[in-house]
Amino acid sequence: MKDKGLVEYYQQFTEVRDGVAFCGPPLPYRWLSTPENYDLMKPHGMSAFLWFELAEFQALDIANSINSLSIHARNFDAWHRVLEGVDRNEAFRVYLEFIQSNTVVALDLIPGNWTV
Numbered sequence: 001m002k003d004k005g006l007v008e009y010y011q012q013f014t015e016v017r018d019g020v021a022f023c024g025p026p027l028p029y030r031w032l033s034t035p036e037n038y039d040l041m042k043p044h045g046m047s048a049f050l051w052f053e054l055a056e057f058q059a060l061d062i063a064n065s066i067n068s069l070s071i072h073a074r075n076f077d078a079w080h081r082v083l084e085g086v087d088r089n090e091a092f093r094v095y096l097e098f099i100q101s102n103t104v105v106a107l108d109l110i111p112g113n114w115t116v
Contacts, residue, residue: 022074027066
């Protein structure tokens, strides 16, 4: 039996991926509630403003990471369906070409791997 080419595997992946649901709805990017205004003349006005700016940046970073992880999980599910029943050597060939780089990126998005 002749193995499929990598192009055929990728075409099958894109077709299967269209039928795979995301893990959940995307996290919105502006989910941190914004205070109406800052009175910078009050004793803690400027520090409250700076802390909110920092928190807003971190919230955006978290939303990006969660949404990206959801995309990678969907791709892994689609690849799993495509490679079901494929012999080990052929699956490894496809893994090296398409899946390995996604795995590295997705593992970096898992919170246990974050350093502060």
